[in-house]
Amino acid sequence: MMDEIDEARDWQGNEIDCAACAHQDMLSAGLCRLKHACVHDRYARRIDRFFNWNPGLSNSYIAHPHFEVRAISAKHASPFVLQPLLDDPEETVRWNAARRLPKRLILRLRHDPHREVRIRIVSLLDDAELIPMMADPDYYVRLVIARRVAAPLLARMIDDPEVEVRRIVAQRLPRDWLLQMVDDADAAVRLEIAQRLSPDLLARLRHDPDWRVRYEVARQIAVEDIAELADDADAFVQDMARSRRLNSQGRSMEHPR
Incomplete structure (x- = not known):
């Protein structure tokens, strides 16, 4: 079955010539197919299919000039060759490498310049390793952390500058600490507090x-x-x-x- 797009061009827009390909012998063996599974194609689905069929070739492509090839090969390549990709200029490449590397190597991505990498890296780290990210400049990174970390750690985020982050904190903070947020500047946060406070403490919010x-x-x-x-x-x-x-x-x- 062919892809819906009836063309075979590389990432630079040139027509793909199987006769000039280093993997020409694989064509007859059914290990690649024009417009379907080709490492030189500019469409990610076809590149992905090529590496699914030939994962053993992934190591050879982690330095390819086309970022889609680097990103997809990183999903299949040996972890021992992936560390240099943490400095790749493309965030997709950095993330695909990070998800397969030991945590000690990816901790520096907590300060990655791209928010999507930082958001995703949250899912790979332990709570203690996320503490430095509680002051991330991007509110959504902090929001993901507030949803992820153990409730006792949320005391560090009570004064977060973003209302939505504080709302999550108010929803998850241990009840014994809720009084610390009754004077929050935003009514939506105080409402979350009022819904969770025990009746004997609600007098603080009567006015x-x-x-x-x-x-x-x-x-x-x-x-x-x-x-x-x-x-x-x-x-x-x-x-x-x-x-x-x-x-x-x-x-x-x-x-x-």
Whole structure:
């Protein structure tokens, strides 16, 4: 079956000539095929198929001038020849090499100039090795780390400058530490905190400037602490507080002491 693209050109746009190829003998053996599995083709799918069929040739192509060839050969080549690719100018090549190398060699990619490499490298490292990346200049790198590391380490990210990162921290931080975030500058973060705080600690948020936070407080706080919220400036907060207070009074009348 041929690929949908009915052409065979190399990465420089030249038409591929099998007669001039160093792998000409492989053609008759079915180990390569024009427009389907060819290391010289400019289409990555065909290059990938070539190395899937001939992984033993990968070592010979890690220095090829076309980055797609280098990147795909790095997936099959011996790990012993991959370290130089960590300095490749193309981020795809660096990542494909990094994922197959020991961690001691790839730690420096925590400072890779390309965000995609740094984002992906997070999945290969242990929590302690990710601590230096908690101050990464790219918010999405920090977001991935906040989702990945063990919850106790998130205390280091409580003051992250990005709201979305702090929201993840608020969702995962151990409950005993949530009070450290009740004064967060963003209401969305404080709402996450209000949803997780135990009822006896919610009084700290009764006067929050955002009605959504106060509503959550009114929904969960102990009834004996709800009186002030029954007169809240927001009607939704009032209704929640008054409804809970009435329900509590009704239960008390049904079951007098």
